[in-house]
Amino acid sequence: MKGVRIAAVSAVCVLAAVWLCVAVYSSLTLPPTYDGSSVNVLDLYRDPENTDLSDPDGAAAVIVQENLSRTGAANNVASVVFDFRGFDTLGESFILLTAIAGTYVILSRKKKKDEKKEDASDEV
Amino acid sequence: MKFKNGITERNVIVKCGADHYLPFALVFGFYVILFGTVSPGGGFQGGVIVASAVLLLYLGYGFQTAGSALRSEVLRVGESAGAVIYVILGLLGILLGARFCQNVFFDNGAVGDLVSAGTVTFMSWAVGFKVLTGVGFLLLLLLGLLAADPDEEAEGS
Structure with a gap:
């Protein structure tokens, strides 16, 4: 209750x-956030002259345009993670590898200890 | 539900839930991995979503079924293979005269296609494969520990 x-x-x-x-x-x-939502990315890529690059939305548009001309990826985050900061991603994935290796070592040692205990109890 | 004579019966609601959500989890996870370069998402997130299928299997069918359906040695080798593929794709930039991980060929397809961003796409897939095998292996290890505990208690008592 x-x-x-x-x-x-x-x-x-x-x-x-x-x-x-x-x-x-x-x-x-x-206040409005400048997210570049008013910019048509494909139009911008094909014809950059049509877009107004002076306002903050234009700055976002410049980022998108540069990114498209350098990597061709429509997702900016993916291009940053796998191209511009690819070495960082490599380190991150090795951290995951190390964590899994450590877990494997600890848990397999525990299993071995249990087997030893069982052997000892059998001998006794 | 666990009876006194050692027979374990799974809750039928949990089992049916696992049955129904497993295909959706797999399809959604592989979608997030495959379309990582053209939509929000990427290798890490999609890999973890796919690896959650291991948890669904465990919840629905117990550790014995999950451990026999997934070979943990294959998962362990697959993680290393994913890391090696990633490094090879990164070295492609150096071999073709640019810096490490640079996108060296990205004129394959229009913007927004599935394979449109050159090495970024394939590196995203490699990382997704690596994370899904690695996290799946980790979950299998931890669930094996979880499944081993009640037996020890039974032996001790």
């Missing part, structure tokens, strides 16, 4: 917090 009461109270608190956040953020007028 106590658990049910605690769960109900916490659920009400969470709902109130969510409602408060929604109310506050819907009443705010946030």
